[in-house]
Amino acid sequence: MWIFIIFIVVCVVKILIDWWRPKTFPPGPRGLPIISNILDLKRLVKKTGSHGVAWCQLAKEYGPVVGLRLGLADPLIIVSGRQAVIEMLGRSEFDGRPNGFIFSHRTMGEKRGILFTDGKVWMDQRRFSLRCLKEFGWCGQTMENLILEDAESLKKIIEDTCKEGVVKNFSELTSLAVLNSLWSLLGGYRYDIAKCEPKILDTLRTLNNSIKDSNVSGGLINHLPFLRYIIPGLSGYNAITERYKQMWSFFADEVRSHKESRKLGVYRDLIDAYFKEIETHQHDTESYFNEMQLIAVLKDLFSAGVDTTNNSIGFTIGYLTIEPRVQAKVHEELDRVIGRENLPSIILRASMPYLNATLAEVLRLSNIGPTTIPHRATMDTKLNGYDIKKNYTILANLMSVHQDKEHWGDPENFRPERFIDDNGLFINDSWLIPFGAGRRKCLGEVLARNIHFLFVACLLQKFKFALPPGQNPPSMTGMDGFTLSPPVFNILITPR
Template sequence: MLSLWSNSLLSEANIAALLVLVIVYYLLQFHLKRRHLVNLPPGPKPLPIVGNSGAFLIPSFIRRRFGKSSNRPDTTPVIGLTEQAAVYGNVFSLFVGSQLIVVLNGCDVIRDALLNHPEVFSDRPDIPAVTIMTKRKGIVFAPYGPVWRKHRKFCHASLRTFGLGKLSLEPCILQGLAIVKSELLRLQEEKPAVDLTPLISNAVSNVICSLALGQRFHHDDRQFGALLGLMMRGLELCVNSSAILINVFPLLYHLPFGVFKELRQVEGDITVFLKRIIAKHRETLDPENPRDLVDMYLVKMLAQRDAGVEDSSFSEDYLFYIIGDLFIAGTDTTTNSVLWVLLYMVVHTDVQKKVQAELDKVVGRHRVPSLTDRGRLPFTEATIMEVQRLTSVVPLGIPHMASRTTDFRGFTIPQGTVILPNLWSAHRDPTVWDDPDSFKPERFLDDHGKLVRKDCFMPFGIGRRVCMGEQLAKMELFLMVTSLLQAFTFRLPEGVPPPPMHGRFGLTLAPCPFSVSVGPRG
């Protein structure tokens, strides 16, 4: 017994010693890195080892903990970052561990950085939590350089071949919408309230699946529905306060419990699904008749091999990450945008009626809206844009990185610094937007009711890393919103209060769960 007790103490002593060594190592790393940084933008003082991790989340946590609500999106990092800008200015510094982060706030600063200094601020950082899952491949998180440019050019050209940005894609979008509308007609007779999320998510995802994977999935497909749910959960987990610690201590990713285990499970399930699709394409490939983006990529690989061209950047491994990017980015952001618009319509029923009146006048009730109607539906377009402004579905964009040390706005930005463009702050910038926290579609219309485009409206980002699927997302958002509002009236269920409007923060900002009463307009 004494021997076991001694061994236990020895084991605990070893663990404690190892922990002390790890802490000392990170303290030295943190100290050595900071002593070489001069003329940085101002910011809150970081703590040893963890830096500012979580510090800017405290104000929002306190508001929630003690029951104080806000009508602004309660995107804890975004609220915290915007509050810090009021203290330190629109360009300020934070540390996550020893990693320097510079946050850009406000329209003018973000446009200056991403449009006037694209050669410096177009790269992507090596963030452990992201790199573990993406291996810095694909389109969204890949480093800026020749490999990324080749793949972005290839993907854009391939998707255009199958209809991206063209009217020829409209039937594909409307096909999914027809299913949504028929399901809503069925469900509204069976249930007093309907959760729109699975129907919208399936319809949106099937558009990118048609372009990239050459197939659609039935709305009752349980495996596909589960995958969409896992994808949304994974995006939330990526910015979970515990998961963020992976960026300080990467080995935490391998812990067999909590969010770390769940994150690995989500990654594994999505990997199995996508690799199965690629394998099926390889087995059924007809090089003379490519069916979708996956086929075109495999054909390019074959052509390079036959020509003796050595280009290791084009591989099935890289294709996997491209498909993952297109599948996730092409589903989550547009789904949440459609859901946000419908949520605002049930909260602001007067605006819903104005949109429907415009649709009745321009389109009528006997044909579905078309992309060719967009120019004649300015209030409808303005309403969609105002919801996008207020919600900023990707509120912090995708992190950028300084590819070299540079001077910006009087400060030194060292090479390797993570750059966070706070798009939410740009869309709430009081120097640009009058009464920025209020819902006013009219702000996008001139005195004659014509649509006004504004430089500080940037829901898809700006610069060289602007969202590749911007045109597709705009098409889907317009057609889905107009078709659904033409066919149905959406209301809150009887006796149910409006849902919170603060949203759920992941890599994207999703509405809090809500259900609606659906009534056919006849």
Template sequence: MWVVLVLCVLVAFVYLDTRKPPGYPPGVVFTDGPLWREQRRFSLRQLRDLGLGRTAMEEQLRREAREMVARLRACSDTGEPVLMHDAFDASVLNALWALLAGRRFNLDDERLRGLLDSVHASFRVLDMSGGLLNQMPFLRWLAPERSGYSHLVRVLCRMWDFLGETVSEHRSSLSLDYSRDLIDSFLQEMERTKSQPNCTFTEEQLLSLCLDLFMAGSETTSNTLGFAALYMVLHPGVQARAQAELDAVVGRGDQPALHHRPRLCYVEAVLMEVQRHSGVVPVAVAHRALKTTELMGHTIPEGTTLLVSLHSIHMDRDHWGDPEIFRPERFISADNELVQDDWFMPFGLGKRRCLGEALARTSLFVFFTTLLHNFTLSQPPGLPPPSTQGYDGVTISPRPFAALLTPRN
């Protein structure tokens, strides 16, 4: 019996070892120290140079939003309900891919659908704590399929191969004089630093960095927008008030833009409440204690992995009073000003705050306001109302639901 067991473990080890993404390095999400500081600083600088937080980035997002509206309008013209839980996926990913790789996909591109399926699958296999595999890592050898390990490896290998092909294409047309996107900038930095000892700019690090940004940046934003559409179906009064504010500030003949944002107080409050109530990111990215310390009477040894429950913060009854209720007014003051609550932290806090926060906030605003400015979302007759209980995983994703989209003249 023991001989058979050992042989099974060896076979599983050999099989899985051939399926692992080669050399999968740290990237920027699950690392710290000098490598993290250098890579994060480089990424932020390059993304800003490429238009993050500037007019060029906003225009890219507005173009994607217009194309999304055109696609949804074509679907709604049939009079049939439209699936909304993943309606934003392709547009959000395209905006991110333009920064990383300098191009976008057609919305009917089969490769795009395959990438989206891979991203969704990878986020549902585990949670931020690592799930069952993190608690009992030996299961990857004893039960690779049932534990989800083989599935995760297959998904990551597909993503790794796709990113590798993209980097190879960039290298074949690389110019050292100008940069088209983040991949170009990284390859140029590789050339400049290749003779330096302990250089962190390697091709494997580039692939891992792209994987981090590509997966985390697209999944969290598209899931939040999916929940935003869901809440508008469930709360038509909130939707009507947000649309009235858009009509008054933007006007019916224009598309919402960032310069309208300071006057769209209620719309901003709705987006904040969507992020708080849906809890798309229930647990912040893992931190590591750099030294032994005391916290609220507990000793935390050096090297301990720390997980912050954002869900517990956003659903704390002592602070919010009625956290289970979807109520955007909690972020509006008596003077009709937006309230910046210290307990609202969907992007985390401190040095490890989300790298893509600026892009995510802009994407949420542009796609959500453009959707509400063009359509009224309502519950299809004969169908049960959508559930606010999403699928578990690294992030929480909305369950499939449909809405009737009524064009606003």
């Protein structure tokens, strides 16, 4: 009896302590005991339309550093405004990744890979991946040729699709082509995108569903992980687990196939090179190179690379479809600099300031990644005068920087000219940080920018994009998820 009473008292005290906000804790809505700010956040997201806009609304109400408590998870700190964002991203004590349930569940019960690891695991996996991908030419002429090959294949598919009428989901057409450019480095071979192979299509759909049904805060299962035992279906745990298993199985099969077919001294791709790394460190008891880590690295590079790059292309075509004035100026520049028969080239990028400005404006306004991937404080510290305890989760609100009215003037408008100076040259504005900043800046930035530029240049060379007669322009605020994806709407595509 006494044990039960003591247990109840301890629980009540713990709930009250968690609910109480010290003066040095960042300001924010108080919330309710146990669930804390879960309902506050849910209402705000419903009202604003997305988590990204919700974070900006909280910043307007409470300031550049906002503190939330979401269920049983560690407190979530939202950092907004360029000064606070750049400071946070530049401090090594904020370079960790969250310890929440969902961040280990996604990689079979342990934090693995690159995206959601920190410390030695992250440094070793990141260093290897960067070195390996550079050796396989992701920044060179070979990679450019592969990207252009995929862009050419995509153009042929679009030409065939156009004959059947309007295109109803443009991003579905581009996703396989974007995947090919990345998978040639990771898995060493290329898919025939015209055949739409079921295995890879299923994997892409699983990835898309997983991203759309999640958010950077981790979701309900991360906030109240015990729900997976009580209501696994209603809490979303079953659906999440099934998607994670499907994705894991796809990459595990690729690793198994490579292991059976690899030849000594021959390195076809990142998978082969990783096996070599495992062998090199096989007697190192502190090594984090193993097959489970390899599967997680592939999953991370695939997920981050395909989704965000494909969304960048989708948003670009979307904005150009509803902004014919901008599209006409891009067409004119492409015709003048490259022509309609020559292939675009990275070397010629500097000669096309308006196309560069258009791509920059798309990344600014679309905010595909409204925040960085969650960070974690690795020690007790302070930010803007507030206490940030070890293991607090921290989000850098990039949307708040890209929507700052004092800097951009009219941030809500699509206006590429903001990135063009009086001499007609492209302005590389330091306030544009779609790939983050600091040591945890996206490692695939160079490849993503190259794919974005080459694909859009190839498509605009050959096609004109317009709304079908009678169709109203869609909202371009994007569809909420872990990232923002472009809206699905009909596009009339005609050859130029």
